Amino acid sequence: MSELILKTEKLTKVYNMGKRKVTAISGLDLQISKGEFVAIMGPSGSGKTTLLNVLGCLDKPTGGTLLLDKVNVSELHEKKLCEIRRNKIGFVFQTFNLLPYLNAKENVELPMECTKRSKSEREKRARELLAMVGLSGREEHRPQKLSAGEQQRVAIARALANDPAIVLADEPTGNLDSQNKYEIVRLLGNLNITKGTTIVMVTHDSQIASQSERVLLLSDGKIMKEKQGLHLVKKKLMCPYCGSRIQLSDVRCPSCRKRL
Amino acid sequence: MGKRFTLTWDKFGSNSEKLFNRSRIFGQFKRIWIVKDVGALRRAAKNFSRRKMRGLMVIIALGFSMAIMISIPAGIMANQEATQHLTENFNSTITSMQEEINKTATLIECRTSGRSMSSGMPMGMPPFGQEERFINETVIADIASMDGIKDIVRFLEQSSEETTSETISEPGGRTFTISRPLYTIMGVSLNSSLISGYSILPANITAGRNLCDGDSRVLIMSSNLSDYLGLQVGDKIEVYGESFTVVGICEVSRQGRMETRVVYMSIFDAQTITGNSGNVSRLDIYAEDVSDVDVIADYIEAVYPELYVTTYQDRLESLSSMQTMYSTTLENAESTLAQTQSLATQEIIVVIAATSLIILFVMLYTVRERTREIGTLKALGFSNWNIMSQFMLEGILISLVAGVAGIAIGSLGAPFLSSLLLPHVSLFGGSSSGGFRPGFGSTNPVVIGSETAAATLSLPLVLLAFGAAVLLGALGSLYPAWRAAKIKPAEAMRYE
Numbered sequence A: 001m002s003e004l005i006l007k008t009e010k011l012t013k014v015y016n017m018g019k020r021k022v023t024a025i026s027g028l029d030l031q032i033s034k035g036e037f038v039a040i041m042g043p044s045g046s047g048k049t050t051l052l053n054v055l056g057c058l059d060k061p062t063g064g065t066l067l068l069d070k071v072n073v074s075e076l077h078e079k080k081l082c083e084i085r086r087n088k089i090g091f092v093f094q095t096f097n098l099l100p101y102l103n104a105k106e107n108v109e110l111p112m113e114c115t116k117r118s119k120s121e122r123e124k125r126a127r128e129l130l131a132m133v134g135l136s137g138r139e140e141h142r143p144q145k146l147s148a149g150e151q152q153r154v155a156i157a158r159a160l161a162n163d164p165a166i167v168l169a170d171e172p173t174g175n176l177d178s179q180n181k182y183e184i185v186r187l188l189g190n191l192n193i194t195k196g197t198t199i200v201m202v203t204h205d206s207q208i209a210s211q212s213e214r215v216l217l218l219s220d221g222k223i224m225k226e227k228q229g230l231h232l233v234k235k236k237l238m239c240p241y242c243g244s245r246i247q248l249s250d251v252r253c254p255s256c257r258k259r260l
Numbered sequence B: 001m002g003k004r005f006t007l008t009w010d011k012f013g014s015n016s017e018k019l020f021n022r023s024r025i026f027g028q029f030k031r032i033w034i035v036k037d038v039g040a041l042r043r044a045a046k047n048f049s050r051r052k053m054r055g056l057m058v059i060i061a062l063g064f065s066m067a068i069m070i071s072i073p074a075g076i077m078a079n080q081e082a083t084q085h086l087t088e089n090f091n092s093t094i095t096s097m098q099e100e101i102n103k104t105a106t107l108i109e110c111r112t113s114g115r116s117m118s119s120g121m122p123m124g125m126p127p128f129g130q131e132e133r134f135i136n137e138t139v140i141a142d143i144a145s146m147d148g149i150k151d152i153v154r155f156l157e158q159s160s161e162e163t164t165s166e167t168i169s170e171p172g173g174r175t176f177t178i179s180r181p182l183y184t185i186m187g188v189s190l191n192s193s194l195i196s197g198y199s200i201l202p203a204n205i206t207a208g209r210n211l212c213d214g215d216s217r218v219l220i221m222s223s224n225l226s227d228y229l230g231l232q233v234g235d236k237i238e239v240y241g242e243s244f245t246v247v248g249i250c251e252v253s254r255q256g257r258m259e260t261r262v263v264y265m266s267i268f269d270a271q272t273i274t275g276n277s278g279n280v281s282r283l284d285i286y287a288e289d290v291s292d293v294d295v296i297a298d299y300i301e302a303v304y305p306e307l308y309v310t311t312y313q314d315r316l317e318s319l320s321s322m323q324t325m326y327s328t329t330l331e332n333a334e335s336t337l338a339q340t341q342s343l344a345t346q347e348i349i350v351v352i353a354a355t356s357l358i359i360l361f362v363m364l365y366t367v368r369e370r371t372r373e374i375g376t377l378k379a380l381g382f383s384n385w386n387i388m389s390q391f392m393l394e395g396i397l398i399s400l401v402a403g404v405a406g407i408a409i410g411s412l413g414a415p416f417l418s419s420l421l422l423p424h425v426s427l428f429g430g431s432s433s434g435g436f437r438p439g440f441g442s443t444n445p446v447v448i449g450s451e452t453a454a455a456t457l458s459l460p461l462v463l464l465a466f467g468a469a470v471l472l473g474a475l476g477s478l479y480p481a482w483r484a485a486k487i488k489p490a491e492a493m494r495y496e
């Protein structure tokens, strides 16, 4: 087994709503290795978003430990957490959350603004990242000029800006039509294969979830079930349905014509 | 693929830790202020221009309060200047009068009426229905026979036949119409030794020549009269039915709020044309010595009680009463100025509070509206300080733009705004006396009404306004920016 990038032990998150306490995560144990592509599924209110926020240091757990790259994050202060968010984590949201008054390139540059990179380096990298998600030529376009799928691509490029150790995506396909859904999940899968980026993706859609290599089923703040996805086979550049060789650029399997 | 990954990983390892520590002090500062805030500034500017209508309204509202903020000191400064100007005016008037009085220590003035052209308005008396009196040659001969008299200079002052009606406006805004003679005829002795010895003729000839011994049927006139009549040197003019040639134009000092129009001619001509042979209306009697003045004056007052006699002593007294009047006036001016200043201070405090409140609410609204954006920025690794400085910068930017608008509004509207907000500086403690006219001898009196102080913007004031804009922007956005920085990212992402 390869190196662990993320490990939780008895992770708990309890919200205090006045007298009533809402346990969003209750004693959750989870291990994710470097280079994994994990999907989290579960009914509404099962704690998926809460888990992702805690894993991404946007929220603090109320109990248990969280080791992010062997650093015990649950003990760190806000200032350190902010540095971890900046350097180790990339967020992708259901609603894209691009800044509407900045163009695609400027949005991608945002996370690099607090780093040592020079302005020209930042611009160069933003162009590269946009090209990687298939948006070269659209650098100067503002979000309202881009389709939903294109906006999510910009958001993915932005999440990758500081070369994060892990990308956390909360329902990245939730606001997209089926055509765009598959394109986005394929993009994430390809990034996982080519760049080795660790990806944790929350989704309601079992079709989308099955495109990952490990699917976790969350219920009442605990992991109830775990199963393998199709991505594991795809990583060996084989069609998960018929086993024939495929290329990363293939949208459909050349032999069985199934959507990849 | 693996290689790249390891390389990336090392960034977070021991290597980067060392680097980070070394650059902590310099780097942190540089990162926050230089590298980061260029982007923050650009974002602030973009954000500002995003909501054009709202931005415009905020700018106008802020611009007005900024304009008020700079107009009030401008108004105060103008009032101070006016008061200072007044003081200087007073002082120079008093000084020149003093000099004049000292020069004519031996002069005894005798008049047939209490007021004359040279003592201000109204001129060209006598009032209707009152017999006009003169000093005749018998009286002159009697006075001349006294000991200690050096010279006697005769004057005959008469009104022109023509009259004009004029509209006068008081500083308080009232206007009224008066009818007065078109000009005053001054008949003067053209004896060459008297002309050279005393200041009988006007000193300020602007065209042609002055009068001289032996002149007849010629006159010089004040420039205001020549302008009024459209006459030049060499032209003819009819006075009491007789033809005169204009040989010179002189400048007369302004007296009162109406200018005196005057012609100077030989006293014989004046006596002849007005049918007053042997009559004079004023005598300037020069004593041999200052010690003789009292004796001569006492004698004239005793023997000719109908004559108005003024001596050096009288003039000194009137000067000192004038000084008293001046100083009361100045005290009044200064006390109203002090009141104005305290009112201005209050007003400025109110405006500053209002300005920072506007910024406060606008920025609070912005922060609320952009909660999700703040959450996103935090998720992307922006620190609390980054967020805070971003919003502070926006607040300062708004108030700076408002400062420019304020200076624009203020430079056009400063006089209006300051007169709207500050009491009119009255020099007479509120009594609308319409100003007083210190009149004495032939010195030039100043017109003292309520000085109108026009507020104008100066460069230091404009710089001050920009300083205030930055300060108020920072002040007003401090709390909203702090609120923004304190937003919890997880909750911000839930916020709709």
Ligand SMILES: Nc1ncnc2c1ncn2[C@@H]1O[C@H](COP(=O)(O)OP(=O)(O)OP(=O)(O)O)[C@@H](O)[C@H]1O
Residues within 6 Å of the ligand: A015, A016, A017, A022, A023, A024, A042, A043, A044, A045, A046, A047, A048, A049, A050, A051, B491
């Ligand atoms: N800030 C909060 N305060 C109180 N309760 C909260 C808060 N955030 C989440 N919860 C509660 O925690 C539980 C888990 O919420 P969470 O948003 O993680 O669910 P989810 O699995 O993401 O649901 P969905 O699929 O609808 O997005 C819910 O019962 C929710 O009401």
Ligand SMILES: [Mg+2]
Residues within 6 Å of the ligand: A048, A049, A050
């Ligand atoms: Mg959710």
